[in-house]
Amino acid sequence: MAGVKITDVHDGNVDRTPLSNQDLSSVIQTVGAFLSQYGWYLVVVTALVYLLIQYLNKRMSSQSYRSSPPQTPQDAEVVVRNQEAMEAARRRMQEELDAKAAIFREKQKQQEEEKRRQKIEIWESMQQGKSYKGNAKPTQTTEEASTSTTATKPKTDKRPLRGADYNPLTGQGGGTCSWRPGRRGPSSGG
Template identity: 60%
Template sequence: MDDVQIIDVNEDGEEMPVVHKSSLENQDLGFMRQTAEDFLGQYGWYLLFLTVCVILLIQYLSKKRASQGNKGSSNETAQDPALIVRRQEALEASRRRLQEELDAKAAEYREKQKKLEEEKRKKKIEIWESMQEGKSYKAKVSSQAEEASSSSAVLKPKSDKKLRGSGYNPLAGDGGAACSWRPGRRGPSSGG
C-alpha cells in the first residue's frame, strides 16, 4: 500500500503546519534504566564513598549517645553517697566471705597433704626396717596389698572341679567325639 498523506486545511483553505506525532511505543521504564546507568557511571564512586561515610557517622553518633547516657546515669548515682557506701560495704563483705571460704579450703588441703606425707614417711620407715632385718620390702608391700584386697572384697570359694580330666585341651580334639576341631586346609581359596 502506498502511504497516504493527510494534510490539515483550515477554514480559509490554507494548509496548516503538520505536526508529526511519533507512533505510540511501549512506554515502560527503559528510559529510567538508561538514565540510572549514565548517572551511576559518572557518580558511582562518589555515591559509594558518601554511603560509607554516612554509615560510619551513624555508628559514631550512636556510640556517643550511648556513652552520654551512661554518664547521665553515673551522675545520678554519684549524687547519692549513701547508695555508694552501701554498695562498697556489700562488695567488701562478699570479698571477705569468699576469702574466708578460700582460706578454709586451703587449710583442709594442707591437712590432707600432711596426712599423706606422714603415711608415705611411715611406709618408707617400715620398708627400711624390713630391709635392715633382711626381709624383702616387696613381700611387705604384697602382704599389705593382700590385706587391703581381702578387707575390701569378698573372696569366692575355689572349686576343685577339674574340666574333663587333667590333660584336657579343647584344640587337640580328644575331649569328645562331637566337638572336635580341625584346622582348615592351607593354600589359596577356591572361591571365584
C-alpha cells in the first residue's frame, strides 16, 4: 500500500497527487515556525502571567490573614487590661510633665524677680550718682587708682612685623607666596 490514488468521477479534472501519511513532523515544523516568529513575545507574556499569579496569591493570603476569626472573651479581657495599663502610663507621664513644667515656671519667676531686683538696684545707684557697674568692682581710693592705671598700661611694641622692604603689592620681600598684578591692555588673542 505504497500509494493510493483517489480520483473523483464526477469531476473531469483528476487530481493526481498521492496522499501521504501525515505524522508529527508537520506539527513540529509548524510549532517551530511559530516559536521562531513569536518566541520572545511568548516568554514575556508567560513571565507577566507568572508574576500576576504570585501577586494575586499574596494579596489573597493577606486578606485572609486580616479577616481573622472574632476574638474570644479572654482575648478581649487582655486587650482591655493592656489599654488600661497604657492609660495609666500616660497619666503618670503627664503628671511628671506637669510637675516639671511647674518647676520650670517657678524658676522662670525667680529669674524674672532677680532681674527686676537688679534693675531696681541699678536705678537706685544711678539716682545716687554711682555707676551701675559699681557693684561688680569694689571702689578704689584715688591713690590706688592712679598707681593702678600707670601699672596696667600695656607696653606698645613699635617693632615692624615684616622687614622694612616688605610691600605686599609688589610681592618683594615676602615669604614664599608672591602676587603680581596681571598685565594691562587688550588681550592678544586672535
